[in-house]
Amino acid sequence: MFNYITNESTQVYLERTMEEEKHRIKNFYVLSVNDAPIEKMNYSLFFDRHIEEGSIVDLEQDEGNTNTPSYIIDEEEYARNKELYYKIRLQLRKRIIEKMAISINFYIVAHSTQGSNAILNNDQLLENSIEETKAIIQNETFIGKEDTWDNFYIWLQNQLKIFILEEMILLDGIRGIKELTIEELNVKFFELLRFNLATNKSFIRKFSHNVDHYLKEWQRRLINEINNNVSASLQLGSVIEQPENGGAGSDALQPKYMSNYANVLNNVAYHVVRESIYKKKFVIGDEGIWPKYIFEKGNTSGNLQIIPFIKENRNFNSAYENMQQIASNLVRQMSIIDVDVLDILCHLYLQLAKNLDDIVEIELRDILTMRGLRPKLNGDGRRGGFETKQREQVIHSLKVIQSLWLTIDKTVMYKNNKPIQVEVQGRTFLFKNANGEEYEVNEETCGKSITFTVDKVFAKYLVSSKRQMALLPLKAMHYHPARFNLEKKLCRYLSWRWRTQAYKGDYQQLNKVNTLLEVCGHGLNNRLPIRTRERFEKALDKLVEDKIIADWYYINWDENRAEGKGWAKYWLNTSIVIDPSPEIKEHYRSIERVKKPAKSVATSKDMQSSLQTELIQRMNRVRRNHNLTLTNIAEEIEVSASYLNKIERGLVVGSSKIQKKIWEWLERFDQSF
Template sequence: MLNSNDRHSGKMEPNLRNQSFEYLSNRCSSKINNFLVLCIYEQNNQFHDFNNKFKTHKLKDSKGFLTFKDGLNNKSFVIWEHAYKENEELFAKLRLTARNETLSHIAQHVVFYLLSEYDRISTGNHAILKDKHLMEDSIYQMEKKLKKDTFLAEKTVWEDFYSWFRLLVKEWVLEEIALTIGFNEMERLDDQALNKLFYSHLTKHFTENTEFLSKVTDIVNEYIKKWIDKIMIEFNIENNTIEKIENLLCFKRDLQTSDVLLSTMRDFAFNFTIQDHLLVMNSAPYQSVRDAIYKKKFEIIENNPWPATPILKGNTEGYIQIIPFGNDHTTLEQSNVKEAWNRFHSLSDVDVDVFDALCSLFLSKAAHNEETVEICLNDLLSIRGLKPKLGGFGRRGGYEPKQREQILKSLTNIQSIWININKATIYENGKPVQTKLQGRTFIFKDRAGVEYDISEETCRKKITFTIDKVFAKYLNGSARQVALLSIKALQYNPYKQLWEKRLTRYLSWRWRTQARKGDFLQPNKTSTLMESIGEKLNDRT
């Protein structure tokens, strides 16, 4: 614990001052109401560059790798316990996010150490050291192992950490108050006044005092370093072998190709503000496309033979059509119209899952609306909670051909969707503007910027795409319309849990549209909920 002489100077002799403070601290500490320091981690829309982090780790060696840097890498806020209890569900999620961020740092540290050992004792091609995705998965698997198989799975361990941290900052702040206003004046303060003064000092430290944040960070790092040392002991990191390290890193070797294969899905949740939620668009056209896909209420409108369904949401009017890629929406050919109706009949809730996955991955990777991003086809399977099969005994692991075919079919259906907005209100420079918009949802382009048709050949492993101008208009500046969607919406079974899947999406969209008024507790009619998932209410029952 830091000595007060590091932070203050005063006329009182150090020994006498310490004795006086110890006596006063015991009297005043019990008067301070229980409080929490809430860490809010800023959203990171870019994938982590673990390869460069690993290189830095190797240069500094394990002792030089810190869990936190620069004031805990976050914004911290002080709240009283009664305020926490009034909004417990929200704050509990934020606390869990902060805890998981800490576990992720610890997992990185352990994985980097194991990889360093792997590099030292192995020979040949080190695929795990070169592939950033494999490194991501190893870190994710280590994080799961820490949560499940180590002492960090025990709730009391974290409660002890919180208690230690609160006591530490409480002593520091009380000592500062005593040295600022004097011991006698501090002792004369009633409980309310003391708590008010304490809260003021502590809040100011976390928002303005870089020296305080630096010292808090240092001592938290030391605390967590002891956790890491204990984890190393639990894992028995001695006399390492390649097989032992591979087992700890949770990856297998294909006996035929010696490639490294992953045992479970990659974690996409770390890119978002609250754990287990995806960031997706929330505009009226976006939600209308979702509705149109799973409700499948397409028909012929105004003698136009393409399958169409109207958009009527708020002040947005228009229609959605299914027009296969490569066809001008004004040019009609009988074979293409027939293909459009075939695609209408093949629409499914899996298409909506892929639609949301594309949106989420675009928002997480694109720096601006016109950027073309690249993803792996397997990403669209992983984000839906599907797990690849393990290899072994001469067999190659991975996803099944029928799973990949289903994704390609969904991508083809999504590529066929055409949006025509006759009336919409968008915001430019903070002012509402009436406009008309036309375009597709996502545009699939190769690296040369040329659009291509979805097929097994063009999407064998990678997909490159961007958003069309309709969606782009709703992602500009402060008018950006996005929402958090529980990842469970994509992972519910599309046949056995259909209502859960659709309700999750509808409620996410509805709550986001109510956010401006803060009217989250407005009740929903049963008929409205039924209609939102494409079911009719049976008035007779």
């Protein structure tokens, strides 16, 4: 109980003293007034936390919140206004039951054989399910009995007595407490109790933690009662198994929730940030002082710098002396875990923010659980806390993210469906408190929770009419950063490819082996290239095993070539088809563009058919005579091999521009045709 207790006799004496002093404290009631409803936007976050931790979700999302007023009422005052105070107690009781209903509902959803999306994707279904669960708890379980709450209030009062008396003994000693009269003891006790409940966050967290443990025992009993009660189980099941309602998509920030997937941004700027961390190819040029990663992708160009954050009230000159070294250290210590944390921040922001200027709050453990980590077990076999090293790693990743300064020199966005040139710069995420003030990420400011929002660079993409969000498998964060490094990176690249291909509904576009390795920051083992190939194929097989992809296969790969000299170069230029999972295809089906009939390249249908037939025949003949693959031709004509394959098979005609390129290419081989 106390640090200075060194022997059993002292322990017994202290316990006896505590018991004696407890009986000298007058009876009292603590009334908390909190009419604020539980925010709907946190439901999916609660569910994610429950699934990741494999246990009942904590009741208190706002543990340690001192904004809820609490009043200490003595027995005489309570008796004079019993009806009023009892109504306040009933309000608190209803709130506790509501939180339990949410938690138990999630437990039932997670353990149901049916899909969980029926509730999590539909607010009305979720609300209906919670209301029915509340009614079951109130009317069909021990929670509806008055004795249950009387015992709870007695326990609650006893806990507060112990906590306050412990503090009084530490301050005044046992002798000092015993020498107080009953009146003096009660005056000091209630002064300290009011102070702690009003302003002492540490005291409130400690007390809330004990209350949570008490209420979790109620939850476990409730789950057993509900699962053993056929009528209650059927009522819950009937709500959970309702089919998901259709409806038009919303233009709100929050994307549709999908189990086992996170939602992340899918623009060039976001991919550049990931890529820069993968490759760690930051350099300090003659004109700059910060590590810089320069990029140019399509119609977007710019750079990403590592500029550590400095609070405005700090002396810049004194801080600047160490900033360059700090920036260099951040680059050197970058890891794929930083990308995990970046994706988690993006997912949680999109889930929780309703507007672009919203500041969202999450707990540090939300990041840890989304990474697939589990709290360590304590002495009695129950889940305790996360390891210090795990928490420190997340805080370090947050420091890396806070230091990212992104400059877009040129890019094209769309406004009113018209392309416009845009220039913008800023950080990726801003870490701000509730007052909108930026704070420095460290162990002190992020010990339990973090508050953040997007800066103007990502905000530009979120308000664009061409805003894109992609589904990222949670496995990308769950995979071990060392043993499954390549799998994590392939998940992210394929997530981006599938989202860009979804518009056309064409997931059969080819991927070059060399491209896949390059975007993942993996090079060829020149001394033993077979190791690179084996590792690459093992990673793809792992993605199939974990149902992230449906299948993969080489195109025009001759296994006999692998036995000859120089096979690695041939293998690197071989193409692969990677088929997404059925869930991905189904999710993106709603955004597929309705295909328009191909435009005719001739005024006569007969002429068009004749020219198309001749084109196909000549392509086949040239390919056979010169032993060429579709990939070889596609690279020269500057189209995708899958599109060229459709032209050769007569499935599409192709634009006049592409047909002209194909004719010009054919004429270089045989003028006699």
